Amino acid sequence: MRKLLAIGGCAAGLLLAVPATAQDPGYQPEDSHIERTPKGPKPPEPIERKAFDRAVSKLFQLGDTNRDGIVTLAEFNAAMESRKGSAISGRFAEIDTDNNQQVSLAEFSAWQRALGSAALSDSATAAAGTEGMVAEDIALDPGKNREDHVLARLITPLNAVVLAGANTDYDTGTSLAELIAYEGKRFDQFDRNKDGWLTADETRALTPEDGILPTPGTPGAPPPPR
Numbered sequence: 001m002r003k004l005l006a007i008g009g010c011a012a013g014l015l016l017a018v019p020a021t022a023q024d025p026g027y028q029p030e031d032s033h034i035e036r037t038p039k040g041p042k043p044p045e046p047i048e049r050k051a052f053d054r055a056v057s058k059l060f061q062l063g064d065t066n067r068d069g070i071v072t073l074a075e076f077n078a079a080m081e082s083r084k085g086s087a088i089s090g091r092f093a094e095i096d097t098d099n100n101q102q103v104s105l106a107e108f109s110a111w112q113r114a115l116g117s118a119a120l121s122d123s124a125t126a127a128a129g130t131e132g133m134v135a136e137d138i139a140l141d142p143g144k145n146r147e148d149h150v151l152a153r154l155i156t157p158l159n160a161v162v163l164a165g166a167n168t169d170y171d172t173g174t175s176l177a178e179l180i181a182y183e184g185k186r187f188d189q190f191d192r193n194k195d196g197w198l199t200a201d202e203t204r205a206l207t208p209e210d211g212i213l214p215t216p217g218t219p220g221a222p223p224p225p226r
Contacts, residue, residue, distance in 0.1 A: 049191075059155060069176070070171075070175050072173035139152065156186065162174075
């Protein structure tokens with residue numbers, strides 16, 4: 001009997017001597033140096049200046065319709081007139097339901113009534129429908145991912161004011177290098193630490209919800225580059 005008690009006492013002592021980590025595989029001491037993965041969504045990737053310049057190049061290509069390496073005011077105005085002409089033709093085709101190249105009172109009345117309360121307004125914009133408005137500038141497609149969306153908001157759309165401001169040598173048109181230099185001033189405004197990258201924190205100062213920058217000219221947006 002004494003031998004059994006002695007054996008039992010030794011076993012209990014051994015159990016008490018076993019470290020807590022052996023008893024509980026999930027146990028970690030308070031001073032453990034094991035790195036824990038932070039909870040929550042992964043922060044958005046920063047946007048490099050090279051990506052910004054590539055986006056400006058895409059905008060330039062949209063304006064350089066004759067591919068001669070410069071965008072002139074005449075070229076831009078021609079692009080706007082072409083866009084307006086396409087919008088007018090499409091609107092006329094929408095009203096001219098019998099495709100006879102004429103708009104009857106019945107067709108026009110049906111089109112106006114389809115606009116609902118907008119048909120009761122004397123405003124030309126309301127009478128035509130807000131969806132038919134043609135922008136007086138050339139802007140980047142915001143795309144579907146965050147980087148494209150931020151770049152589309154950050155880069156000022158191409159218009160007569162931008163072409164005049166970017167044309168620093170006052171020749172016949174604006175070159176790609178001039179446009180990149182002009183648009184790059186907006187990048188520099190948000191790149192507060194001047195490291196050539198735009199982080200979510202640097203862009204979130206304007207719209208905390210998702211870091212998307214307001215369109216230039218809207219409340220909360222910084223002034224256009226000078």
